[in-house]
Amino acid sequence: MLGIIEALINGVLMGSIYGLTAVGLTLIFGVMKVINFAHGSILMVGMFSAYWFVKLTGLNPYLAIPVVVPFLFYFGYFMQSWIIRPIFEAEKDVREPITVIIVTTGIWYVLDNLSLLFFGAEYRVVKTSVTGKIFEFYDMYFLLPKIIGAGITILCAIYLYWFLKHSKMGKAIRATSLDREAASLMGIKQSKIYNIAFGMGCACCGMAACVLIPFYYVYPTVGVPFDIKAFIIVVLGGLGSIPGAIIGGIIVGIIENVGAQFMASTWTELLLYGVFLFVLLVKPSGLFGMKQDF
Amino acid sequence: MKLFKNLIVPMVALAMTVGTVQAAETVKIGNIIPLSGPSASVGIQGKQAREMALEEINNAGGIMSLGGAKLELLFSDSKSDPTTGVTEAERMINSEKVHMLTGCWNSAVTYPTTQVAERYGIPFIVPVSVRDTITERGFKNVFRIAAKDGWWAKDQFQFLKDMQQEFGVEVKKVAFVYENGDWGTGFAEKWKTLAEQAGYEVVLDEPYPSTTSDLTPVVIKLKRAKPDVVFMTSNAADAILLTNTMAEMRVNVKAIISSGGGHADPSFLKAAGKNAEYLFDIVEWETDLNRPGLKETNDKYKKLYGNNMNGESVDAYAAMYVIKEALEQTGSTDPAALRKTLSEIKVCGGMVGLLAYDCVDFDETGQNKNASLVIVQTRTNSKGDGMDRITVWPKNVRRAGYTPVFPQPKK
Numbered sequence: 001m002l003g004i005i006e007a008l009i010n011g012v013l014m015g016s017i018y019g020l021t022a023v024g025l026t027l028i029f030g031v032m033k034v035i036n037f038a039h040g041s042i043l044m045v046g047m048f049s050a051y052w053f054v055k056l057t058g059l060n061p062y063l064a065i066p067v068v069v070p071f072l073f074y075f076g077y078f079m080q081s082w083i084i085r086p087i088f089e090a091e092k093d094v095r096e097p098i099t100v101i102i103v104t105t106g107i108w109y110v111l112d113n114l115s116l117l118f119f120g121a122e123y124r125v126v127k128t129s130v131t132g133k134i135f136e137f138y139d140m141y142f143l144l145p146k147i148i149g150a151g152i153t154i155l156c157a158i159y160l161y162w163f164l165k166h167s168k169m170g171k172a173i174r175a176t177s178l179d180r181e182a183a184s185l186m187g188i189k190q191s192k193i194y195n196i197a198f199g200m201g202c203a204c205c206g207m208a209a210c211v212l213i214p215f216y217y218v219y220p221t222v223g224v225p226f227d228i229k230a231f232i233i234v235v236l237g238g239l240g241s242i243p244g245a246i247i248g249g250i251i252v253g254i255i256e257n258v259g260a261q262f263m264a265s266t267w268t269e270l271l272l273y274g275v276f277l278f279v280l281l282v283k284p285s286g287l288f289g290m291k292q293d294f
Numbered sequence: 295m296k297l298f299k300n301l302i303v304p305m306v307a308l309a310m311t312v313g314t315v316q317a318a319e320t321v322k323i324g325n326i327i328p329l330s331g332p333s334a335s336v337g338i339q340g341k342q343a344r345e346m347a348l349e350e351i352n353n354a355g356g357i358m359s360l361g362g363a364k365l366e367l368l369f370s371d372s373k374s375d376p377t378t379g380v381t382e383a384e385r386m387i388n389s390e391k392v393h394m395l396t397g398c399w400n401s402a403v404t405y406p407t408t409q410v411a412e413r414y415g416i417p418f419i420v421p422v423s424v425r426d427t428i429t430e431r432g433f434k435n436v437f438r439i440a441a442k443d444g445w446w447a448k449d450q451f452q453f454l455k456d457m458q459q460e461f462g463v464e465v466k467k468v469a470f471v472y473e474n475g476d477w478g479t480g481f482a483e484k485w486k487t488l489a490e491q492a493g494y495e496v497v498l499d500e501p502y503p504s505t506t507s508d509l510t511p512v513v514i515k516l517k518r519a520k521p522d523v524v525f526m527t528s529n530a531a532d533a534i535l536l537t538n539t540m541a542e543m544r545v546n547v548k549a550i551i552s553s554g555g556g557h558a559d560p561s562f563l564k565a566a567g568k569n570a571e572y573l574f575d576i577v578e579w580e581t582d583l584n585r586p587g588l589k590e591t592n593d594k595y596k597k598l599y600g601n602n603m604n605g606e607s608v609d610a611y612a613a614m615y616v617i618k619e620a621l622e623q624t625g626s627t628d629p630a631a632l633r634k635t636l637s638e639i640k641v642c643g644g645m646v647g648l649l650a651y652d653c654v655d656f657d658e659t660g661q662n663k664n665a666s667l668v669i670v671q672t673r674t675n676s677k678g679d680g681m682d683r684i685t686v687w688p689k690n691v692r693r694a695g696y697t698p699v700f701p702q703p704k705k
Contacts, residue, residue: 010514121338121561124564141542
């Protein structure tokens with residue numbers, strides 16, 4: 001019984017961190033209607049930046065947040081404005097900008113292979129002041145960095161939610177996501193909103209990277225396992241919905257952890273995709289998704 | 295028409311002669327190994343070892359019996375994916391016209407890929423890929439240097455039995471944790487039979503997907519099953535994740551016995567650090583073995599690539615010298631003749647002597663019958679800044695003055 005409770009709580013902790021990686025993906029999709037296949041690679045860029053920051057300065061890993069998050073924001077901002085925007089403009093009369101998806105896939109390959117070239121295939125771990133610290137409770141153990149990570153995720157989600165709901169920029173982002181043309185007619189500069197939305201999506205990855213670095217290792221294709229999960233989470237929680245991404249992440253975390261207590265962990269993937277298909281059948285827009293015409 | 299005769303025909307003839315001359319000058323060896331994905335780091339070490347051997351062979355004058363022909367290595371990335379391995383083998387044979395193939399490290403990739411080589415009759419040298427069945431299908435073109443997993447599992451259990459006797463500790467409950475590919479499941483089958491024979495109770499039998507992002511659920515299960523000894527088969531990324539998570543969750547066992555692969559990867563020791571203390575790993579080879587020329591070659595490798603060699607890279611390195619010897623003896627690049635030489639060859643000494651045994655000698659199934667294994671224990675090194683792998687078993691090759699730690703102290 002204790003094992004199941006332990007697994008449940010661990011699932012919530014790890015799941016909320018999955019949620020944070022998915023928030024960035026859902027934000028970019030919500031605004032631009034573009035699936036960013038390079039998302040996992042951006043997480044990898046974030047993890048390498050956080051890794052080098054902690055490795056070179058020896059500071060607390062959470063102090064990397066004010067450095068890595070703005071860095072990733074501008075990384076995303078300029079990636080959108082220099083690489084994706086020209087393609088987007090060429091495709092602006094197309095209902096679904098498929099070429100953009102192909103470009104993001106290209107960025108994925110380029111980033112992964114560049115890091116393979118520069119850093120090698122080696123797995124890197126950095127020892128920080130919180131690495132390996134645990135929180136013990138009735139013979140159950142929880143990793144301190146995971147607890148902190150889950151806390152940061154919740155704060156982040158609340159802030160993002162508030163930002164989109166109440167700030168002027170947030171309102172402009174939401175307006176663009178609802179109707180590109182109408183928003184442009186109201187004087188909102190579409191390309192700038194896209195830059196900012198892409199930047200914010202990447203900044204979320206930066207945040208997730210700083211949270212992962214105290215207990216996870218970095219290597220050039222580290223984004224791939226997280227990427228696949230983020231896609232499931234985003235569709236499960238509803239495309240474009242921030243609470244949906246966090247709840248979706250927690251659901252995935254719980255299925256993975258608790259499911260594995262009853263069956264071989266290989267089978268939890270089956271369970272995961274089973275739940276995923278079921279949600280799609282019953283509520284195709286996802287748990288928190290709005291019915292909208294993309 | 296005259297123009298055709300005067301110009302085109304000589305040109306074609308010239309092109310053909312140039313073609314044949316070039317073919318005699320280089321021997322193409324195709325290598326299908328994981329250069330990206332979960333096993334990339336071990337694949338890249340394999341590539342480095344091959345390149346180092348290649349440079350030595352070519353600098354020493356190439357293949358004498360082929361008029362000093364140089365070896366040429368072609369690499370392709372299997373991404374640890376069986377389908378990619380098969381298409382790459384087809385491409386290597388049909389488009390690149392390779393004379394020989396080597397690879398693929400991941401047993402799941404080697405298994406179908408060797409099938410392609412067998413169909414085309416191209417000799418395929420498998421430095422490491424340990425699944426038994428790779429050489430048990432009656433194939434004529436597949437030659438494996440490493441020991442097969444049946445031998446590995448048998449030696450792991452023999453080791454456990456010897457340790458219990460030596461230290462007077464009794465082991466009753468064992469747990470198996472392994473990656474769900476061909477390699478891991480192959481080991482697990484053997485473990486189950488051996489555990490039954492030895493009378494151990496199996497408290498956990500857990501496969502897991504190697505590409506997973508979180509192994510906490512597996513570790514929670516393992517901790518609750520309370521085994522005395524854990525047997526593991528992991529690739530590098532999951533070996534790091536498992537070892538670190540087990541240490542963090544304070545999983546207490548008498549011993550952990552792993553199966554090479556990820557646990558033998560130098561980047562595993564760097565990333566797991568002190569969490570890997572007391573781990574027992576079964577390998578074919580270790581840097582502290584007393585073999586001629588080993589230290590010099592390892593130093594050269596370390597200088598070039600920054601890591602020590604490991605069992606995998608030594609096998610890949612020796613494979614190049616086996617290929618060289620086979621080419622020397624055959625004196626031709628004809629695949630059928632090469633196959634015949636390989637099936638009869640016995641390569642001893644020289645650079646092949648770096649292995650833990652003296653000669654490479656393939657039996658009728660293509661398995662190197664001399665391949666042998668040792669068990670090492672991971673300990674913090676004397677400077678305290680890294681981990682050291684110390685040979686402990688069989689007892690006659692144990693590093694002088696070292697007493698293994700069994701059972702390991704509680705965390």
